[in-house]
């Protein structure tokens with residue numbers, strides 16, 4: 001029984017559970033404001049934050065499992081692909097809410113965006129689509145291991161940068177937004193420490 005319960009939090013089922021939960025919560029949030037533009041904007045902010053959490057879990061998984069192998073980090077490492085695809089689903093809802101915002105309140109939407117948000121956000125979405133499309137066994141194999149690694153490494157760091165810019169630019173108006181940078185810096189630091197740790201034994205042996 002515990003195994004079947006556990007299975008809902010593993011693999012593609014994890015994506016189904018988390019994805020449907022995000023969708024239900026987004027509809028609920030928009031519904032609280034009678035599906036008016038304020039509710040839609042709340043969904044944009046909500047999915048930006050759920051995306052941040054899911055992205056950080058996926059992008060830190062290998063580093064955490066290497067530095068602190070335990071049941072939680074092994075689960076995270078084992079499921080990082082599904083956490084990554086759930087991040088893409090969360091950003092899919094972000095995109096739908098953005099489109100709804102643009103249609104419902106063109107003037108407010110124009111004030112909330114700029115050419116830079118289209119350029120950097122557009123690249124962000126291209127990266128998310130490319131990474132998601134190559135998150136299946138067959139497409140990953142077709143791309144080849146080294147191109148896959150490069151795409152997911154460069155894409156991951158681009159998204160980290162994009163999150164930092166999107167949250168960071170709001171800090172002058174809302175200083176508490178600086179808190180959102182903490183998980184991003186932590187993920188970056190963990191990856192650097194893990195990379196250094198992976199290199200250390202080889203250096204010692206060589207000496």
Ligand code: HEM
Nearest residue numbers: 041044045048098112117118121122124125162163166167
């Ligand atoms: C063309 C693509 C994109 C457009 C047009 C866009 C548009 C928007 C808009 C209009 C808001 C503000 C909502 C409001 O003030 O009510 C917003 C918030 C945000 N977006 Fe996007 N976005 C795009 C892509 C992305 C990407 C790729 C990321 C991250 C990888 C991202 C992360 C964020 C974040 C962090 C916020 C702030 C949420 C908050 O205030 O808590 N966006 N976006």
